[in-house]
Amino acid sequence: MKRFLLAATATLLLSACDMSMDKGAVTALDMPDVADGTLSEETMKRVTERLASDEFEGRAPGTAGEEKTIAYLIEEFEKAGLEPGNNGSWVQDVPLVEITGKDFAPLTIAGGKGDTMELAYATDWVGVTYREDTKTVLEDSELVFVGYGINAPEKGWNDYEGLDMKGKTAVILVNDPDFGAETLEGPFNGKAMTYYGRWTYKYEEAGRQGAAGAIIIHDTAPAAYGWNVVESSWSGPQAYAARGDNPPPMTQVNGWVQKPVAERIFKAAGKDLGKLSAAAREKGFKAVPLGLTASTSFTNDIRTFASKNVIGVLPGSERADEYVMHTAHWDHLGRCTPAPDGDDICNGAVDNATGTAALVALAEAHAKAGPAKRSLVFLAVTAEESGLLGADYYAANPVFPLNKTVGGINMDAFLMAGAAKDVTVVGPGKSQLDLFLDKALMNDDRVTTPNPNPEAGYYYRSDHFAFAKRGVPMLYLDGGEDLVEGGPDAGAAVAAEYREKRYHGPKDEYDSNWDWSGVMSDLALFYRIGRMLADSTSWPNWNEGDEFKATRDQDCAAEGAGCGA
Numbered sequence: 001m002k003r004f005l006l007a008a009t010a011t012l013l014l015s016a017c018d019m020s021m022d023k024g025a026v027t028a029l030d031m032p033d034v035a036d037g038t039l040s041e042e043t044m045k046r047v048t049e050r051l052a053s054d055e056f057e058g059r060a061p062g063t064a065g066e067e068k069t070i071a072y073l074i075e076e077f078e079k080a081g082l083e084p085g086n087n088g089s090w091v092q093d094v095p096l097v098e099i100t101g102k103d104f105a106p107l108t109i110a111g112g113k114g115d116t117m118e119l120a121y122a123t124d125w126v127g128v129t130y131r132e133d134t135k136t137v138l139e140d141s142e143l144v145f146v147g148y149g150i151n152a153p154e155k156g157w158n159d160y161e162g163l164d165m166k167g168k169t170a171v172i173l174v175n176d177p178d179f180g181a182e183t184l185e186g187p188f189n190g191k192a193m194t195y196y197g198r199w200t201y202k203y204e205e206a207g208r209q210g211a212a213g214a215i216i217i218h219d220t221a222p223a224a225y226g227w228n229v230v231e232s233s234w235s236g237p238q239a240y241a242a243r244g245d246n247p248p249p250m251t252q253v254n255g256w257v258q259k260p261v262a263e264r265i266f267k268a269a270g271k272d273l274g275k276l277s278a279a280a281r282e283k284g285f286k287a288v289p290l291g292l293t294a295s296t297s298f299t300n301d302i303r304t305f306a307s308k309n310v311i312g313v314l315p316g317s318e319r320a321d322e323y324v325m326h327t328a329h330w331d332h333l334g335r336c337t338p339a340p341d342g343d344d345i346c347n348g349a350v351d352n353a354t355g356t357a358a359l360v361a362l363a364e365a366h367a368k369a370g371p372a373k374r375s376l377v378f379l380a381v382t383a384e385e386s387g388l389l390g391a392d393y394y395a396a397n398p399v400f401p402l403n404k405t406v407g408g409i410n411m412d413a414f415l416m417a418g419a420a421k422d423v424t425v426v427g428p429g430k431s432q433l434d435l436f437l438d439k440a441l442m443n444d445d446r447v448t449t450p451n452p453n454p455e456a457g458y459y460y461r462s463d464h465f466a467f468a469k470r471g472v473p474m475l476y477l478d479g480g481e482d483l484v485e486g487g488p489d490a491g492a493a494v495a496a497e498y499r500e501k502r503y504h505g506p507k508d509e510y511d512s513n514w515d516w517s518g519v520m521s522d523l524a525l526f527y528r529i530g531r532m533l534a535d536s537t538s539w540p541n542w543n544e545g546d547e548f549k550a551t552r553d554q555d556c557a558a559e560g561a562g563c564g565a
């Protein structure tokens with residue numbers, strides 16, 4: 001995934017209120033020097049171009065493209081001056097299962113007013129199974145509109161209240177009931193998306209409710225991407241973390257329908273999607289059986305394999321058992337729906353050859369500067385595009401204990417927009433890492449811009465989230481959009497061009513004419529933040545009231561925790 005800006009609306013400096021850590025301690029840190037030529041644009045270009053070349057076939061986990069990618073990254077990490085990060089090995093095996101659906105029958109909707117509807121696969125709907133079943137059959141499954149499909153006891157909100165979903169199919173709105181709010185006030189943090197708004201959550205919850213199927217109604221604004229993205233991401237091989245002997249409850253079919261298709265379904269049921277969607281935003285909403293049934297079937301090819309995370313470390317000189325994390329996903333979509341010219345390799349140059357190259361460039365710069373006091377970790381994770389699987393696997397099976405991991409920086413897709421007057425903070429105000437960011441910006445002319453569309457929930461959509469939900473503070477920044485040349489309009493145009501023409505498609509390709517100046521300023525910022533974290537004795541925490549603070553506090557209370565000191 002990749003967050004892409006819709007519009008830069010406001011620029012303001014983040015306030016450092018409600019911080020329990022001593023702000024003075026951060027201000028007093030020495031500003032790390034980024035010596036000329038330490039951060040190499042040449043490295044960024046070379047590594048990005050190579051990873052995005054057709055030779056790597058779009059870097060899909062479990063393919064020949066993965067083997068080439070892993071071998072290449074090890075070579076680059078070693079050359080940069082890192083040591084193997086996993087007890088003498090450069091890699092961590094990540095067990096995955098790949099399920100490829102095929103021979104899709106239409107999605108048949110029956111029982112309403114008018115004719116039975118035969119919805120065409122790909123254009124009207126897409127679906128997969130999470131289960132390791134060779135044949136998936138959904139037969140006359142009753143459709144129930146469950147609003148946003150949220151069961152949040154701490155908010156007193158349950159869209160499944162009183163329902164028995166066994167054998168039935170949940171029809172679910174994307175995002176959460178506060179979508180469209182102007183402010184950050186509301187049961188679901190107003191305009192900022194919560195985890196309850198993510199599709200991953202909705203399928204998990206439908207599974208917990210015992211539903212046979214879960215169908216999300218696609219809508220471009222609240223989903224934050226178009227149907228083309230759903231279609232390309234949800235067709236073809238789908239990878240999951242292997243479940244072992246104790247799989248969580250899962251539906252048989254998880255899918256999406258286009259919004260106009262959903263409108264037809266609701267009409268056939270004698271209902272109005274718009275009215276019911278409005279009702280679903282109110283607390284106390286009651287789910288609505290649609291009086292229709294859904295049927296479909298497809299077969300699945302199942303393959304289990306191990307993918308790999310690549311881990312390099314630059315051991316610290318004084319506190320080598322305390323770690324500062326850098327993450328970026330190396331994987332992309334592999335071979336994909338062809339462009340009109342027949343090009344069927346989703347090269348993922350921006351997403352995320354650039355972030356992976358940044359791991360190499362940062363490693364190189366830190367190695368040249370010599371060891372920091374704490375250890376610096378560089379983790380290239382797999383299967384982000386399939387749902388943060390590599391990062392999630394690492395965080396569940398950490399090589400370096402999470403309560404000895406100070407915090408970190410995630411890098412996912414640098415837009416080649418040129419130099420900017422700002423830097424975008426995705427999820428601003430979450431943790432005391434913001435103090436390090438503010439300090440690192442002191443030598444820059446740039447300001448921070450809070451993520452302009454918090455409703456898209458980007459903080460939950462890249463690899464840092466796997467760490468955050470287990471308590472490790474993580475910073476997720478993005479290039480600015482208020483460009484030195486052309487201002488916010490020019491920045492918005494670059495983002496729109498990428499989103500519409502390249503994102504998750506075959507044309508996300510390397511371009512030798514790219515202007516790297518903005519990216520190099522971002523890297524200098526990451527370098528300073530990483531270096532200050534690694535040279536300090538601070539343990540930044542989540543801010544008071546943040547959803548991840550309780551988890552960190554608990555982890556830090558364990559015996560031997562670095563962060564408990």
Ligand SMILES: [Zn+2]
Pocket residue numbers: 001002329351352384412413
């Ligand atoms: Zn990405």
